[in-house]
Amino acid sequence: MRRIAIGSLLGLLLVACSPEADDATEARKFPAPRADSQTDRFALLALDCVHREYPNKISHVLESDADALPPSQLTPAFYGCFDWHSSVHGHWLLARLARTDPDTPMREAILAALDRSLTEENIAGELRYYTNGDRASFERPYGVAWFLQLVAELDESDDPQMKRWRENLRPLENSIVANMMNWLPNLAYPIRVGTHNQSAFAFGLMLDYARQVGSTELEPLLVAKSLEFHEGDRDCPIGYEPSGEDFLSPCLMEADLMRRVMPSDRFAEWLSGFLPDIPTDGSADWLEPGIVRDPTDGKLVHLDGVNLSRAWAMEGILSALPPEDPRRAALQASADRHREVGIAAISAENYEGSHWLGSFATYLTTKRGISEHTASGPGNQS
Structure with a gap:
């Protein structure tokens, strides 16, 4: 893996990759972190990677040439942060900090990132991927456990926006739980x-x-x-x-x-x-x-x-x-x-x-x- 320097966390400019721009880099500005805040530091790490498509390590079985697609087309919500499970728990990190640190200057950026990812359309794409072919073992158990943790984080919130995202996740959640119910007895x-x-x-x-x-x-x-x-x-x-x-x-x-x-x-x-x-x-x-x-x-x-x-x-x-x-x-x-x-x-x-x-x-x-x-x-x- 090549070494990627994204600069000091005290800097304002972070670089990410945009799938909408055919993987061209786009500049993102996030607020300056509070000097004494660990949570702002962690939030910046996730904000930088949840929509950074490359480098990317996918766990993907090709069944035909049609399966040779970029990560953002395979899993349109969770394609960043190098791999699927890291993208999932990167989104969990953002939801967790939005709930536990409401005064963070990163809040608007966090909510915008979650809103960009956790759309009904994107989760429908995730569900298609997860249920297409023989993918019952995809990201089992680590990645799917983190996905359920993301659901739990949103479920625990009373915020209407988080409740909406939580409902968007439900179809994929139900499919994952059904697979776990089949797997555990075996x-x-x-x-x-x-x-x-x-x-x-x-x-x-x-x-x-x-x-x-x-x-x-x-x-x-x-x-x-x-x-x-x-x-x-x-x-x-x-x-x-x-x-x-x-x-x-x-x-x-x-x-x-x-x-x-x-x-x-x-x-x-x-x-x-x-x-x-x-x-x-x-x-x-x-x-x-x-x-x-x-x-x-x-x-x-x-x-x-x-x-x-x-x-x-x-x-x-x-x-x-x-x-x-x-x-x-x-x-x-x-x-x-x-x-x-x-x-x-x-x-x-x-x-x-x-x-x-x-x-x-x-x-x-x-x-x-x-x-x-x-x-x-x-x-x-x-």
Whole structure:
């Protein structure tokens, strides 16, 4: 991948690609970020990429010459940010910040970007792509889980514009949920990797979606499958992590999933068997952050993401532990350390990381995975 310098985030001028102009570049001006605002910095990363068509890595099976089309014609809503899933969670980032940071100077630009993408026509095009041919496994489970998270974000809003976008997404949402309902019973084993195919991370996002929208079919299926896969797990080898291209921790993401499906006391007991070596002395050095030696390498830069996702997983685990649990201090100390390292690495200089790391940082800093209906398991819900 070529290195793309988009300049300092304090600059006003960002360059993006316009499919309407046959991939000619168009200049975009966004407001200056607030000097002390991380969220403005993350918003600029997403605003720069959601309509940037190239470079692009598509996961696309050609069935004939007619399928050889530019990304914006294949998936007209989610063609930017280098790949489909990054485009989806780039849009989620924008919706999340519009909801949680209403005073951001980026608000008008955010709403305009979402309005440009999430049209009824564009989503109809996405649905045609998703349902044409044998694409039931397209972006499964990572990308479709992020899509459902985008739906949940819009569903949670009372803003009429966001409600309209949420309704526009419904046809694709229904098709994705139907595919997940077919896939989950056939999934015989968990997918224990640190990259896109990991099942634990996707299950967590899909569970949060199912609870937000009140799905009486998807939620119990996900809970049952999570318990089937992981209730008996013990002694997760976290010392073997991270692998060289991980952006998700297999051990910590599994624990972050299980706190969603167990009552607090049961989860605390399960965690003792699953990660028995979490210190009780408040130390932070029991889990070392991942190291990135070349931020221009699109695979190696995954380790910046593992630091951010580890931090939110540990905070998720903390949210479900009893207040007196002696492991809390060490979990918080390590989460803080991973957060500091992960956020410090986010830069607009290298598109290899800038097209997706802002979403991970936003998920962490806005505590998206921690809420009353996700933090303590179904047994403790009101």
